[in-house]
Amino acid sequence: MANLILSERVARGVQSVTFNRPNQRNALSIELLESLCLELNQLEQDQENRVVILGGKGKVFSAGLDLREAADMTLVQRSASAVKQTLSRLRETPLVVIATVHGGAFAGGAGVMAACDIVIAAEDARISFPEARRGLLPALVMEVLRHKVREGDLRELLLLGEPVDAARAQQIGLVQRIVPAAQLRDTAIVVARSVLAGGPETIRQTKALLGVAFAEHESAEEDDLIDLHLAARHSDEAREGLAAFLQKRDPKWP
Incomplete structure (x- = not known):
């Protein structure tokens, strides 16, 4: 095989x-x-x-x-x-x-x-x-x-x-x-x-989010999307990504 x-x-x-x-x-x-x-x-x-x-x-x-x-x-x-x-x-x-x-x-x-x-x-x-x-x-x-x-x-x-x-x-x-x-x-x-320029966990969560949004027989509830968004915003990668943007540098992902 x-x-x-x-x-x-x-x-x-x-x-x-x-x-x-x-x-x-x-x-x-x-x-x-x-x-x-x-x-x-x-x-x-x-x-x-x-x-x-x-x-x-x-x-x-x-x-x-x-x-x-x-x-x-x-x-x-x-x-x-x-x-x-x-x-x-x-x-x-x-x-x-x-x-x-x-x-x-x-x-x-x-x-x-x-x-x-x-x-x-x-x-x-x-x-x-x-x-x-x-x-x-x-x-x-x-x-x-x-x-x-x-x-x-x-x-x-x-x-x-x-x-x-x-x-x-x-x-x-x-x-x-x-x-x-x-x-x-x-x-x-x-x-x-x-x-690879995106945060590793953020990319994984984004793909999972896309899966939820287009899932058969399922619809992404607005509250669920907001909760996911807020959880991501509080992550280490979100902090590093925003800091890098403000400092005009490339983010340093794990």
């Missing part, structure tokens, strides 16, 4: 995690998804780790689910559970996850991409949710997509199943930045360093 995921430290606080099934276009097998969740769990154990740059080896980010497994009725439940767990882990992990998408992200691969906090796409990247064309329902990625894409655009994505280019993906909210393919990794590291 370890060979399905390549993991390396690229800078202090920044870990590169790469899908390693290039010959299968990084199809999301059960073992690959379970390996990704395990890797996130392990990275979370070290408080120094703050950002994950997620990519794919080979010609594409990910072609989607391993359809051979998807067609095996004895594996359907396990496959669906692995997808659901992966999407939840990416959204709920305190680590900030930056997806670097080259070539393409399709179906489940596009869902994994959308579950990341920030998406940087190569200029030639193409993204699609072709589940309807394969007789599948995009039920597991719907919760992720409904918060990122306007209804009309989401209907077009899911009902047509046609690939969109990086520019269109950015226009509808699936992609945040577009760069030449050769600059994907360097750009991701620059973005990661911007994340």
Whole structure:
């Protein structure tokens, strides 16, 4: 399982995690998804780790689910559970996850991409949710997509199943930045360093706050938001951040 995921430290606080099934276009097998969740769990154990740059080896980010497994009725439940767990882990992990998408992200691969906090796409990247064309329902990625894409655009994505280019993906909210393919990794590291400029605990709490704000069947109550805000304002990091701003210096985080 370890060979399905390549993991390396690229800078202090920044870990590169790469899908390693290039010959299968990084199809999301059960073992690959379970390996990704395990890797996130392990990275979370070290408080120094703050950002994950997620990519794919080979010609594409990910072609989607391993359809051979998807067609095996004895594996359907396990496959669906692995997808659901992966999407939840990416959204709920305190680590900030930056997806670097080259070539393409399709179906489940596009869902994994959308579950990341920030998406940087190569200029030639193409993204699609072709589940309807394969007789599948995009039920597991719907919760992720409904918060990122306007209804009309989401209907077009899911009902047509046609690939969109990086520019269109950015226009509808699936992609945040577009760069030449050769600059994907360097750009991701620059973005990661911007994340590192924030207080470690503040960034973790901000991601948790975003999770609450967009949680299914939940709404962030105003009093709860105020309480969270006030708790953060009384933190050591808030004091250091405000002091650094007033003194016109970089904050000194732990």
